[in-house]
Amino acid sequence: MGNNIVFIGFMGSGKTSVGRRVAQRLGFQFVDTDAVIVDRTGLPIVEIFSRHGEEWFREQETGVLRSLAVLNRAVVSTGGGIVLRAENRELLRDLGLVVWLTASEEKLFQRVSRNKKRPLLQTADPRATLHALLEKRSALYAEAAEFTLDSSSLTHEAAALAVIAEAGRAFSW
Numbered sequence: 001m002g003n004n005i006v007f008i009g010f011m012g013s014g015k016t017s018v019g020r021r022v023a024q025r026l027g028f029q030f031v032d033t034d035a036v037i038v039d040r041t042g043l044p045i046v047e048i049f050s051r052h053g054e055e056w057f058r059e060q061e062t063g064v065l066r067s068l069a070v071l072n073r074a075v076v077s078t079g080g081g082i083v084l085r086a087e088n089r090e091l092l093r094d095l096g097l098v099v100w101l102t103a104s105e106e107k108l109f110q111r112v113s114r115n116k117k118r119p120l121l122q123t124a125d126p127r128a129t130l131h132a133l134l135e136k137r138s139a140l141y142a143e144a145a146e147f148t149l150d151s152s153s154l155t156h157e158a159a160a161l162a163v164i165a166e167a168g169r170a171f172s173w
């Protein structure tokens with residue numbers, strides 16, 4: 001297992017905000033897989049989905065994950081669907097400590113309904129879509145993760161500190 005910290009979880013769980021804080025506090029490099037995809041393709045996520053479709057996006061996602069195998073002492077935050085592929089779940093575990101950031105369905109909905117940058121939730125009934133995606137994915141997050149943290153009532157700072165404490169145990173710092 002590598003010595004990186006990897007955040008997985010549903011859209012709106014706070015992976016990027018908490019991940020950035022953890023990286024800052026530890027002096028680790030921070031990598032956001034969605035940002036790498038946007039850089040590589042030169043397209044925003046919504047446009048990737050509308051032009052090329054979800055499967056193409058998933059292919060980019062796996063490509064990015066494979067390329068991260070060289071990382072050492074980094075914090076990686078991932079897109080909410082990264083756990084869908086079995087290959088990805090294995091690649092995640094190889095990278096290091098996998099942290100599943102969860103939040104109540106209510107909290108997630110509040111957070112995601114604030115922005116329109118998530119193509120999978122641009123449906124007639126985003127609430128029902130979120131519920132269905134959560135149902136489908138929860139077992140996959142659980143399978144991939146070694147540490148689960150419910151961020152519903154935590155500040156980003158408190159969540160970051162809890163993850164750093166867990167990483168200290170996992171890596172015996």
Ligand code: S3P
Pocket residue numbers: 009010011012015034045078079080081082117118119120
């Ligand atoms: C997705 C989540 C998004 C982004 C894409 C697909 C998903 O990332 O990767 O829109 O399938 O849940 P965030 O979880 O950072 O919003």
